[in-house]
Amino acid sequence: MDTIIARKNKKNIYLLLAIPVFLGVAYLLYSAATHKASLTVNKNEITIKEVEQTYFEDFIVVQAKVEPLNSMLLNVVEGGSIKEIFAANGDFVTEGQPLARLYNPNTELNYMTQETSIIEQINNLDKAKLDLRNQELNMAKDLVAIDHDYQDAKNLYDLNEKLYKQEILSKNEWEKTQENFRFQKERKNIIQQSMQKEKQANRIQIGQIGQSQATMMKSLEILRGNKQNFLVTAPLSGRLTSFEPVLGKNYLAGESIGKIDVMKGYKLVAEVDEYYLSRVTKGQKGKVDFKGEEIEVEVARVIPEIKNGRFTAELNFISKKELALQQGLSFGVRLTLSEKAQTVVVPKGRFTEESGGKYVFVVNGTTAERRQVKLGRENPVYHEVLSGLKPGDRVITSTYADYKDVEVLNLE
Template sequence: MTQVNKTKTDSIKNAMPLTAVTKAVSGMDRKISTTASPMKKWLGFTMIMLIVAFAAYMIANKSTGKVLSVDNSRIVVSQVTSGIFEDFIPIRGRVTPAKTVYLDAIEGGRVEKILVEDGANLTAGNLIVELSSASLQLSALGNETRVAEQLNNMRTIELNLEQNRLQHKRNIIDIKHQIKLLTRQVKRSQSLIATGAITKTQVEDSEDTLIWYKDRLALTLESQQSDARMQGEQLAFLKDTSTRLESNLAISRQNLDNMNIKAPVAGILSGFNVEVGQSIARGERLGQIDTPNDYKLTAFIDEFYLGRVDIGQTANYKNYSLVIAKVYPQVQNGQFEVDFKFVTEQPKGIRRGQTIQIKLTLGDASEAMLIPNGAFYQDTGGKWLFVVSADGSQAMKRNVRLGRRNNQFIEVIEGLELGEQVVTSPYSSYQDMQRLNFQ
């Protein structure tokens, strides 16, 4: 059935003229007119504008980074200026004695008597405190007795050696005398043999006795030389031993004398706090003696300046000049210690432990671009700044290079122009920002 209808329709189309078909179609597709509401037009236009504005905002934020709006009253704005940069840093130094001698107990004991008080002005040799130690006294007496006995024994040995030497001399004198008598007797006997007054046997006996004495003399002389050499060596050893024993005895006596603690130098006694009856251990510190009216300054400097501080650099306190005398190599808690000494005279009225403000000169003054020293430096390390725009409505982050700094100004090396304004207040809340908008 469908195929038959389709065939009929195709035959009708083929039979109808083209114009008739066109009219039939146009009569079927009539245009229907609609009227749009003005409210809908404006609503669509507004949505398109919002989308464009949001896209522009996102593009702007992407190109300029993070933005923060800040209150003008919460920031400090400073201007880049030109001036003389004085290369110094302020330092707070502590007054300490230029020379300190510590009082330590050489020998321990019990405090028997205190002769001075803390803060006393002492001269060298003044007695400060007396100690007592029964065991040390007994030990010293025992050592003295033993040393005395050994010295007496050595004196006895020396006396025996001297007597032996003198005995050798007497023997030699006796032998020589006998040789002289026998020589004279032999000569007389030989002249009497011819007369028959004396027998030949008697003469031979005298000659034999003379030879015996001569041999004895040679042996005695040899023995005397050997004994003299050995006695000399022994006497030298005994004298050396005697010197050591006497030195030991002196040390033993000195230990007893050390129980009386005296001032080794002149100065002011400080840190002295002992009581009568108190037991003091060997090596225990009793106090110290500070040189009077002679002070130095001890200061701690930030390790940032470690490479720029050296011995011989000058500093000033009011009208008084100081110089660095010692730089300690240890760095503790980000600081290192330095000792200053006064060049000519020192201020009157300063006291130990007092702190005073001084200026340490690091280099010569020179012309430079400057910005005020602010808290921003601790946050940025001097590597970047917020630079205020010409209209003052915002500040942009900019990389800069800063140089020397003191407590008032920081030297600008590059990145800023004269007359520009920068934010010098703390950056702790702006670390990740690229731009600040001022309200």
Template structure:
């Protein structure tokens, strides 16, 4: 029996081809562990990082966006002012000699208020009066001379006409006598020459008289024109002297009148005004945002003692000061029975018709963001995110939302001044 020694036989490669199963569970466990570690790290990082600017939630004013009717009107504070006022400025300079009125008094048109002295004006008046008197005297002398010259001319003219008429009659007689042969041809020629001479002298005198009359009339007209100018100057100087006694130009209440005897007054100095004591208007200060929407004739109203008094915009003053401009309103159907200058009233101005809109209550935030963005609360109310906003019309209580918010959103409407440009707020309760 032959025995085979397996130890010494060469090894076969079949044993090395055995498939070893892969260990997928280990890799999955490693991946899960990495995910858990990453989640824990992210949570820890989130816990360590700040969640926005921390603010005290108790100090915030929060409002909710809702659909409703936008009332296109604003309420502004207005002051009562006299409907008509006449400014009193000094027309002449001088020294106050007498004060006859007091500040706040009711005065009548033409009533003497005060009197000033100005010696220079009196001297000017005397000089103009003298010039006027001299011109009147010269005109009178001219007219006397004209009358004398006209009389002399008329006398000479009458004489020449008489002589011409006599020469004509003589020549006619000589003509008849010459035809009968009683006088010579030479005598007839002499009478004809005499007639021609008298007629020429008459015509020359008539032309000279007309020329002289034209010259006299032109000189008289020039002197009359000069006198007319002197009359105007005299009236002007007399008016300046009369202006030294200042009288009330209209009826009304004297305001800001504080002149004292002995005080020097310069030309153009404001010395007060006269106000209408009965009729008033309203001067309202309006935010510059509404300037483009204001127009003369827009309707408004004020309320006093549970009664509305209609008032329309009469004037708009577009000069902006401290972010506001001024409009004047006048009452159209009567004014409140009790009104005083400077009295404050709330005036309601209508800018358009009511219309459905998405509304956000107005607040201090509108001045800080200009309506370009707001802080919108998270669903849990623990934070607020900055969000872009587009608004339309606004009034004292409402803002029309055009884009950026939806009904039900809660918005911080208190001031944003302390938040800077922070994109997110964390609310502490």
């Protein structure tokens, strides 16, 4: 008799085979998702520093040069070529001392033409003034003659009046005498009034002419003074610097050929990174080391113009002590940006070049793991830690250039 054999369920077999495969794939995916990229580095090739809780002083160190407290630019007033040089760069000069002479034939010819024209105008005004005075003189002469005629007519009038009353003179002759006296009298009055008005008008004209002449004389004086501008003189006493004129070289009007430093006090001029523009203000204190002694300085002026990523700050010495300074000396100025305060800090290093201060590698035994952090202010020694680190943490502060995509460093 035949034996009945039961058929195996293929679906169950496939299911049993699929489960291990599924679990294996899931494990691989989980491992890939949770695996941290690692790199083995030599411990001697890195720098490890410890996070501290200490007093943090927000300051920067900038290089500053000594410059005189006050200086004046030496500008060419009249353009021309250098003809003579009377002083040298670095000389002490006194106010009014000749320094150089320029030559410009076209300008000098123009000056001569203007001078001739002004003198001619002054002479013409003198002639006009003389004509007015001659006119007054002629009128005075006329008035003398008219007054003489008036006196003759008056004398005749007085005589004929007596004769007429004595009936010696005819009525016709008396009327002629009266008419002539009346004419001479009115004539004299009219001429006197006319002469008075003419004199008043002439005085006004002469006054105006005098004002015009005074203006022209002043212009002539200025013009002649401008001719002296070819001679460059020291506007004040001090040390002549940046003075390097070249014989024959042409300079434009207003162009600077040097500077005079008033040797009465000094200041420091520093070039500061534009990053600190909003944090450097007038009145901030700083210190410089001068011959082993700390000297206090103070920001006197901030010039916000940015050039090549830097701005200029001027600092004055607070100390009243006489310092043996020289122009051009360079100092490292420690400029305080805020008062000391206790906080968590991490020593500075090259790690921020790649991380931007957003993460660090924290050492734990033989490994170092990447950790997100937030850094705040900085000074030449420390970064202020706002979050992510605590005192005692050990941090790699050397460059992270080779660890950009690494999560864990194996230290050996």
